[in-house]
Amino acid sequence: MSIEKVDTLVVGAGQAGIALSEHLSNNGVPHLVLEKNRVAEAWRTGRWDSLVANGPAWHDRFPNLEFEGTDPEAFPGKERVADYLNDYATMIKAPIRTGVEVTKAERIEGRQGFTVETSDGVIEANNVVAATGAFQHPVIPPVVPQDAPVEQIHSFYYRNPDQLPEGAVLVVGAGSSGAQIADELNRAGRKTYLSVGPHDRPPRMYRGRDFVWWLGVLGLWDVAALKPGTEHVTISVSGAYGGQTMDFRRLGNEGVNLVGLTEAYTDGKLTFAGDLQTNVANGDANYLQMLDLADAYVERNGLDLAEEPQARVAFADPDCLSNPIREVDLAEAGITSIIWATGFRQDFSWMKVDAFDERGAPKHQRGVSKEPGIYFLGLPWQSRRGSTFIWGVWHDAKHIADQIGIQQMYRQYRGPQDQAVTAAE
Numbered sequence: 001m002s003i004e005k006v007d008t009l010v011v012g013a014g015q016a017g018i019a020l021s022e023h024l025s026n027n028g029v030p031h032l033v034l035e036k037n038r039v040a041e042a043w044r045t046g047r048w049d050s051l052v053a054n055g056p057a058w059h060d061r062f063p064n065l066e067f068e069g070t071d072p073e074a075f076p077g078k079e080r081v082a083d084y085l086n087d088y089a090t091m092i093k094a095p096i097r098t099g100v101e102v103t104k105a106e107r108i109e110g111r112q113g114f115t116v117e118t119s120d121g122v123i124e125a126n127n128v129v130a131a132t133g134a135f136q137h138p139v140i141p142p143v144v145p146q147d148a149p150v151e152q153i154h155s156f157y158y159r160n161p162d163q164l165p166e167g168a169v170l171v172v173g174a175g176s177s178g179a180q181i182a183d184e185l186n187r188a189g190r191k192t193y194l195s196v197g198p199h200d201r202p203p204r205m206y207r208g209r210d211f212v213w214w215l216g217v218l219g220l221w222d223v224a225a226l227k228p229g230t231e232h233v234t235i236s237v238s239g240a241y242g243g244q245t246m247d248f249r250r251l252g253n254e255g256v257n258l259v260g261l262t263e264a265y266t267d268g269k270l271t272f273a274g275d276l277q278t279n280v281a282n283g284d285a286n287y288l289q290m291l292d293l294a295d296a297y298v299e300r301n302g303l304d305l306a307e308e309p310q311a312r313v314a315f316a317d318p319d320c321l322s323n324p325i326r327e328v329d330l331a332e333a334g335i336t337s338i339i340w341a342t343g344f345r346q347d348f349s350w351m352k353v354d355a356f357d358e359r360g361a362p363k364h365q366r367g368v369s370k371e372p373g374i375y376f377l378g379l380p381w382q383s384r385r386g387s388t389f390i391w392g393v394w395h396d397a398k399h400i401a402d403q404i405g406i407q408q409m410y411r412q413y414r415g416p417q418d419q420a421v422t423a424a425e
Helices: 015-026 041-045 078-091 176-187 211-217 248-253 276-301 390-412 416-424
Strands: 004-011 031-035 096-098 102-107 114-118 121-130 151-154 168-172 192-195 257-259 262-266 269-272 327-329 335-340 374-376
Touching: 004 015, 015 031, 015 078, 015 096, 015 390, 041 078, 121 390, 168 176, 176 192, 176 248, 211 276, 248 257, 248 276, 257 276, 374 390
Parallel strands: 004 031, 004 121, 031 096, 121 374, 151 335, 168 192, 168 335, 192 257
Antiparallel strands: 102 114, 114 121, 262 269, 269 327
């Protein structure tokens, strides 16, 4: 069986793989991108129907292509984002091969490179880049047994309210996904419970500037990677309905039943931690801190941005916040569905290389692995806060491509001794 050979093999044709392909081409590095599904597949089939980008079109994009025909201040829908990524891949002539799954990659003994087994044959590559992203396998905590009398799905599989059985819904998770889904269900007339854990809650817009602009000018997108174990900060922000601050008091006053962290299930009853008020208060503190930083920046730089005192006026506490529910009988409450917006785990089991710690997490420096020739791209906090965003991964990709180019230069070097051997031959 013939073996295909390539300098650099990129696994995954989402935003990370596409960005890296552009930079590898700019550096003159021969490469191939493999994708087991379609380009940007996760945006099409791993998101609910009404999802929009969390940042406006002027910001959440690659530098060299705008969202044509889209209001720069608008929040593009998921299909529009997928089309954008596909258009970008076409524009840069990315060498992408779809419908090919990578099943195994291991180092070749005694010489440089890796043998990569795929559903379409074997490939040898000097470098392998895992650009499979941050959202690979949905995680549902083992709280409610699968045989409990309630339908359970992860937010990855949620599409719209009509797919759920009649009855009330519990959404677990107060990040962007959980909060937006709970809001949508409530607007659709479904009785909705939202389990709120610790979170950050930035303003969507303040003093005429979007949240993403404030993070940029304040240098917060480029905050270095956090301490181990603190990378996965839940952030609740939304571009839905034209963009709005995700305020849990507002949701409570609109009919969403807020509860604390989901703790346990026994005999048809769910219990919740007594941390709802603390979690909401800490989210409020994060919100007000951002306003303070923005106000100080405006004053320091003499910007003509109108003051917005109403942004500091809080909604009244809904009864579910003043008197938190600690236990719910699913049958009595009519809860027939639970949506777990509880994140994802990564899976690098196909990589049989010495590049991981005891937990299976990549050991790397800005995506450069301890295993020579192995790289990672699209990891949360890979180099900065913005690493998992479209524009952020583009900058991380440049670093990875530059490192691959540097190593290529070293490999191609021939010293006097090498030249003498070549002449003798």
